[in-house]
Amino acid sequence: MRKISAKHLTEVIKREVIAANLQLGDDMIEALRRARNIEESEVGKEILDKLLENAELASANRIPICQDTGLVVIFAELGQEVCIVDGDFTEAIEEGVRVGYQEGYLRKSVCHPFTRENTGDNTPVIIHLDMVPGDRLRLWVVPKGGGSENMSALYMLPPSAGWNGVKEKVVETVVRAGPNPCPPTIVGVGIGGNFEKCAILAKKALLRPVSEPNPVAELQAMEVELLEEINKSGVGPEGLGGRVTSLAVHINMMPCHIASLPVAVNIQCHANRHREVLL
Amino acid sequence: MSSSHVIGLTTPLSVKDVEGLRAGDRVLISGIIYTARDAAHKRLLSLIERGKSLPFPPEGQIIYYVGPSPAPPGRIIGAAGPTTSYRMDPYTPRLLELGLKGMIGKGKRSTQVREAMVKNKAIYMAAIGGAGALMSTVIKEAKVIAYEDLGPEAIRRLTVDQLPAIVVNDTLGNDLYEDGEKRYQII
Structure with missing residues (x-):
């Protein structure tokens, strides 16, 4: 069995939620550039330019691309030969989100459905867990806007x-x-x-x-x-x-x-x- | 959105200011504006129903639908782009009756809101949704003035310098979303 510590998992989630919110992926930058070339509307072209500028600015100034830093969705493929040690899998992920959203100055956007009282730390996290062969843990960290x-x-x-x-x-x-x-x-x-x-x-x-x-x-x-x-x-x-x-x-x-x-x-x-x- | 037909607007807005604007006009807004989204609107309406005064007098003002991310050290505010406006529709006509002159958000408004804008002489403007980092650069001051317990949904008084927006609904009942879509539709 390969061991992955809960503490390490927390660190990775913390790092990734911050990075996801501050840096738009290369695939999206490229897609927006392509769209800029196709778009015929003048307003549309300007908007696409601004979105590219926004992505650059977010990364340079270390502020989120969008103020809606999302409800965090995690897709996890856990190898069946992996053992999470020194802690709980779900709690380790939630702690990563908790710390990441605090230290990364990300907006906490999760609340009670009726009272609308904010949970204050952007948890709970929506986790989809699949068990797969192997000794690796693959994670997708997806902050999803409302x-x-x-x-x-x-x-x-x-x-x-x-x-x-x-x-x-x-x-x-x-x-x-x-x-x-x-x-x-x-x-x-x-x-x-x-x-x-x-x-x-x-x-x-x-x-x-x-x-x-x-x-x-x-x-x-x-x-x-x-x-x-x-x-x-x-x-x-x-x-x-x-x-x-x-x-x-x-x-x-x-x-x-x-x-x-x-x-x-x-x-x-x-x-x-x-x-x-x-x- | 820089272009040749950019109109400078300074708050508070007069009836004359808003009547001179048409759907499609680009504007640069300067002065004080107030933030409010879902939870704050609910509280504002509850105050109105009970005949109490609001945290800010709505006459001539602009409400910006935004829940900013926290300000990192050394910054005035975090990302601060618009949120989707239709969620504020149930509360909006009452605020327009009280003299609110402008709203900044993104997305279509209800028929009721559009009619209330015509009746009460007010405009709705769109800012670029998802351009939160860019929008934060035009905000020069930010202060929570009510409902601190709501966190990102608290009411903030913002001082903005040339906040870029585009007029979607004007006082004549025009709608830029409808016009824009029709113009590029392929049937």
Whole structure:
């Protein structure tokens, strides 16, 4: 068994939540630059320039890209030959978030659903844990903003709806969201599974670097088709009109029940923050 | 958003100031503005219902929908971009009746809010969502004036110097989001 100390895990999470919020990934910088070249609207071009400038400034001045530093989502693939020692796995992660959000001057954005009282330390954290072969621990650290999450949706379609039904729902969800989720967005789409798995598939689709094509040819073609449809809407950067409403569509698909065709649309704003680490 | 048609606005705003603006105009706002988002709006409305005075008089003022991140040492404020505005829609018409003249946020407003803006002569402006680091550079002073317990949602008085925004809804009922989308739509 390979040992990973809870303390080390806390340090890594602390470091990564800060880095994720201060530094926009290269994949996103590149995607925004590409969008700048495609965009025809003058306002849209200016916005894309400002977003690139914002990313530079955030990194140089060490302040967050966006004030909504998110609810932290962690995807963890834990090798079955790894043993977490000297502490509790979940607590180690939450401590990393607690300390990272304090020391990194990040906004604490988690509260009670009804009283709206802030928990004060940005916990709890949403953790998705998968056990995998091997002796490594792979983590994705994803601070997710509320504005784009609010525009996300899940549909339990009848099987007869087929691809056209799925397409209609995805496009409708993104276009209806308009300016609200801070376009240009990345659209994570989950197809299949069941009610909760479909939503996780959609969120997990957002982890893929924006520059990477889908390794499954069938899905890649579906992504291209959806992106083209979405960008016909005219919503554009920040919803003020333009060609680039979304930068990419990412699909994850798996088999589902014979009675169902679940589809989930998880919208991600242009402050697409995700960090991957392998321990 | 620098361009040839940029209009300088200094708070507080008069009816004349807002009537002269049209959807699509770029503005640079200077002076004092107030922050408030979900929880603060709820408290403001509760004060109004009970006939109490507000932490700031709304006449001629601008509310900026923002919950900034904490200021690192040596800085005035952290990231401070706009939050999505529709969540404040249920509370907005009442504030407009009390003389609020402007709002800065992002995203579409309800029909009720748009009608209330026409009726009470007020405007809604969008700032660039997600450009929090950039927006922090135009904020010269920040002071919590109410509801400190709400943390990021506390009401802050900000002194801003040339805060860039674009007029979305004007006093004639125009909507830049609708116009912009139609212009680039491919049917």
